Amino acid sequence: MIASEDDARAFVAKRCSAEAFAVLESYVEHLRREAENQNLVSRNSLDAVWSRHIADSAQLLDHVPRGNTNWLDLGSGAGLPGLVIAIMRPDIAVTLVEARRKRSAWLEYLCATLATCAPRIIGAKLESVLDERFNVISARAFAPLQRLLDLAGRFADERTIWLLPKGRSAVEELASLAPEAQKGFHVEPSITDDHAGILVGNYRVPERKS
Template sequence: MTQYLSFSDVQALPRLKRACESLGLVLDDKQYTSLLDYLTLLKKWNKTYNLTAIRDTDGMLVQHLFDSLAVVPFFQTSLVSRETSVVLDIGSGAGLPGVVISIAMPGTQVICVDAVEKKTAFIQHAASILKLSNLSAVHGRIESIEKVNCDIAVSRAFSSLDDFVSLADRHVKVGGSILAMKGKKPDDELAAMQQATWEVTRIDTLQVPELDAQRCLVHFRRTQEEA
């Protein structure tokens, strides 16, 4: 495994620790190193494969890593009572937030799905290099892959809320939930929702460390569970 000092911002580790402290996250040294090594891998692959639009060190640290870490406390709360749990990251791209969740929550199985093969190949490579046995990637369209039966389906700006919830529906087990990461509160998307199978239970404002931008997390649950 590479080491975090290979990530060019020498202040990355203390900044990461401060960010986790502000979010109430308790991670060990191995997890801190894995998070920064993930960014090192992403930065390397970006040079050839153009996985994300953000390429500078500071932007990747804040807008990729800190932004994804901001939702982890909500996953920990939702899954605390479950002996085993599965998170499905739909439209994962380069593994955001899926890879970050897998590192921060090693007891949770994380499946990242994306229609772009080079992105799922990168996630599989990261899982191998970082020894993340709880992380896997599936190349394909979410409407075409085999049913996952997850506890939580999540997306990070994957599509409109209506499309995301409709596509995620069959993959979420009874009693499971859907979480959508968004920028500012998506009032227009909420008003445009047409399907009645899922309802919004709450919308949390996310405080992303070092980021002066609006972020929120939209929570959905089924209006009626199957018997």
């Protein structure tokens, strides 16, 4: 369990290059400044930004085997977790979907400013995004679990890894699914909050009958 900002920085540093870590430091400074203009994250959380946001995002990489090359992040907001993943692992093609124009514009600006950071940014509602298959789908505070699966299922196949940080509601949300859907997921403990969980699965959402 990560107990301090120093622990969080060390955790992240072990999982990326020195160059990528420097870019993350720059990202954190941009995040702090932009928090004065829009509510990207809780102001209080900025006091523990490395543990609450950067390491919290970086831990998702521990559940993704090497060789997964494209990643869809839903409701990226401040770039969490998708932009952090894109910075740490430039070998993965990351797509960020953010419908709120002010936030997607900031992400576009940020990616033009930060070195070695080139995710694809889609500033639109998920319903209007064209079908495409992804190796990994992540979402942090995007929608309740069943709604999320209904919206994003068309981007997954049986090999897709779902990584869904659900905080303290992880077990409860998993229990809300139909029994067959529950079999596709399990709860992994978060390393940043001993009460939080991450839903991890290889679940393919059944196609709806017409």
